[in-house]
Amino acid sequence: MTKQFDVIVIGAGPGGYIAAIRAAQLGFTVACIDEWKNAQGGPAPGGTCTNVGCIPSKALLQSSEHFEHAGHAFADHGIGLKDLSIDVAKMLARKDSVVKQNNDGILYLFKKNKVAFFHGRGAFAKATEQGCEVTVGAESLIGRHVVVATGSIARALPGAPFDESTILSNDGALRIGGVPKTLGLIGSGVIGLEMGSVWRRLGAQVTVLEALPTFLGAVDEQIAKEAHKSFTKQGLKIELGVKVGEVKAGAQGVDIAYTDAQGAAQTLAVDKLIVSIGRVPNTTGLNAEAVGLQLDERGAIVVDADCKTNLPNVWAVGDVVRGPMLAHKAEEEGVAVAERIAGQHGHVDFNLVPWVIYTSPEIAWVGQTEQQLKGAGRAYKAGSFPFMANGRARALGDTTGMVKMLADATTDEILGVHIVGPYASELIAEACVAMAFRASSEDIARICHAHPSLAESTKEAALAVDKRTLNF
Numbered sequence: 001m002t003k004q005f006d007v008i009v010i011g012a013g014p015g016g017y018i019a020a021i022r023a024a025q026l027g028f029t030v031a032c033i034d035e036w037k038n039a040q041g042g043p044a045p046g047g048t049c050t051n052v053g054c055i056p057s058k059a060l061l062q063s064s065e066h067f068e069h070a071g072h073a074f075a076d077h078g079i080g081l082k083d084l085s086i087d088v089a090k091m092l093a094r095k096d097s098v099v100k101q102n103n104d105g106i107l108y109l110f111k112k113n114k115v116a117f118f119h120g121r122g123a124f125a126k127a128t129e130q131g132c133e134v135t136v137g138a139e140s141l142i143g144r145h146v147v148v149a150t151g152s153i154a155r156a157l158p159g160a161p162f163d164e165s166t167i168l169s170n171d172g173a174l175r176i177g178g179v180p181k182t183l184g185l186i187g188s189g190v191i192g193l194e195m196g197s198v199w200r201r202l203g204a205q206v207t208v209l210e211a212l213p214t215f216l217g218a219v220d221e222q223i224a225k226e227a228h229k230s231f232t233k234q235g236l237k238i239e240l241g242v243k244v245g246e247v248k249a250g251a252q253g254v255d256i257a258y259t260d261a262q263g264a265a266q267t268l269a270v271d272k273l274i275v276s277i278g279r280v281p282n283t284t285g286l287n288a289e290a291v292g293l294q295l296d297e298r299g300a301i302v303v304d305a306d307c308k309t310n311l312p313n314v315w316a317v318g319d320v321v322r323g324p325m326l327a328h329k330a331e332e333e334g335v336a337v338a339e340r341i342a343g344q345h346g347h348v349d350f351n352l353v354p355w356v357i358y359t360s361p362e363i364a365w366v367g368q369t370e371q372q373l374k375g376a377g378r379a380y381k382a383g384s385f386p387f388m389a390n391g392r393a394r395a396l397g398d399t400t401g402m403v404k405m406l407a408d409a410t411t412d413e414i415l416g417v418h419i420v421g422p423y424a425s426e427l428i429a430e431a432c433v434a435m436a437f438r439a440s441s442e443d444i445a446r447i448c449h450a451h452p453s454l455a456e457s458t459k460e461a462a463l464a465v466d467k468r469t470l471n472f
């Protein structure tokens, strides 16, 4: 028997499950379909983010950071440790339990909000008078509206498919069973730096091969330079401007042939190789052709600024559409689409989507970089404040990096905030709020910030825009 819903969401990653919950809050009958399976074959909603992305990577970053602190920083605090060791199996089991808590949390939220959850692959069948028909296994559902949130998958190097044993995607990278002696990474983007940091902290010799000649090209140059200095000092070997050639996996590991920035032929032999060269939109099995859903040449679903596809009442959000592949961007689009279905005016401001790289030091930013402002010919003022001059950072024992603020030269409106240093991931929220309210740097400079706190560095960076820092 066909089941009828106001809204069917395909995919229960951050884009899909949030869209489903918001639609249910708005009074719609909602179904959410997701095919992800846990190790027992049961449902594991939460998508890439929960299962093999944001959550497990942060769990491992935390474990490995504890290990690094115990090995290198505790002694400064007078804490002595003998026989420090890492039980990788236990660390991975903890990560898995953090993932499960999140899977279970989403199932609970579906129940609480009366979202009907279907475990299986959702595929378009046909368009009908009542809406699109979508099948999940033997079941048939009809939705007045359909929201596609099928996410993305890792891109493999041509000729070197993932085997998840020696050539790893993000999936395999999150479950390496023991610390490899040598680890190679292709791509010094977000995954490369985060996963490279995890395994370096645990003792692997890590080499990252990056095609572009500049390190973290999308990041503010000054911040990227500071981060590069830190990572190199930590022992992460980053080679820029390389051209990767043949990649051969064997019983002993992986051999990578490449040309370095000077044009010389090189080889790298590693125990494991993580390929992190970006992700591609995922529409596998969606049967988009059955209803004529339009995809672009990258395989992304074509949407307008409101996430409307070429089909009436079919929407798409998150990694499967244009824009940054970030969980919070997917969530914002999910909320906005549910609200638009309800006739409201959901809105996502791409300029206010923050980015965070959870390395040590953390890197976070929102808005425009200095190079973007220069490129656009916009007159701006810049102010920065080093954590070295912040009392809380000194007490933490982590004084790397800075907060940098960019403001319009005439109006003083904040145009971008860039942070490299401790808890940048948390500090960036103040900048997002300020920019959402179109604050000026003077607004931040005049707000009382708790002492001692890292956030005082944001206030000081705002003061620096007007060349009047108090503590530097």
Ligand code: FAD
Pocket (backbone or CB within 6 Å): 010, 011, 012, 013, 014, 015, 016, 033, 034, 035, 036, 045, 046, 047, 048, 049, 050, 052, 053, 054, 055, 057, 120, 121, 122, 123, 149, 150, 151, 152, 170, 191, 282, 284, 285, 286, 317, 318, 319, 320, 324, 325, 326, 327, 328, 329, 330, 358
């Ligand atoms: P996804 O999370 O990919 O979810 C899509 C879901 O749809 C999946 O469960 C999939 O199984 C399901 N699906 C697909 N097709 C079908 C179908 N036909 N039928 C039924 N189900 C289907 N972003 C951040 O913001 N912060 C981070 O710290 C961060 N860390 C990351 C770390 C790693 C290692 C990776 C790989 C990514 C990370 N990301 C991070 C990116 C983030 O995971 C994605 O941007 C986010 O998951 C996208 O959400 P989504 O809902 O669009 O898709």
Ligand code: NAI
Pocket (backbone or CB within 6 Å): 186, 187, 188, 189, 190, 191, 192, 194, 209, 210, 211, 212, 244, 275, 276, 277, 278, 279, 324, 325, 326, 355, 356, 357, 358
């Ligand atoms: P990425 O786009 O961040 O980085 C890919 C890197 O690989 C780029 O620097 C690119 O120049 C390089 N590259 C591409 N092809 C190459 C080749 N053939 N040889 C060498 N280098 C090559 O992609 P990544 O790291 O795979 O992550 C995918 C996405 O997942 C990110 O863009 C981000 O959207 C999301 N993500 C977000 C995180 C966060 O928010 N903290 C953490 C991890 C992932």
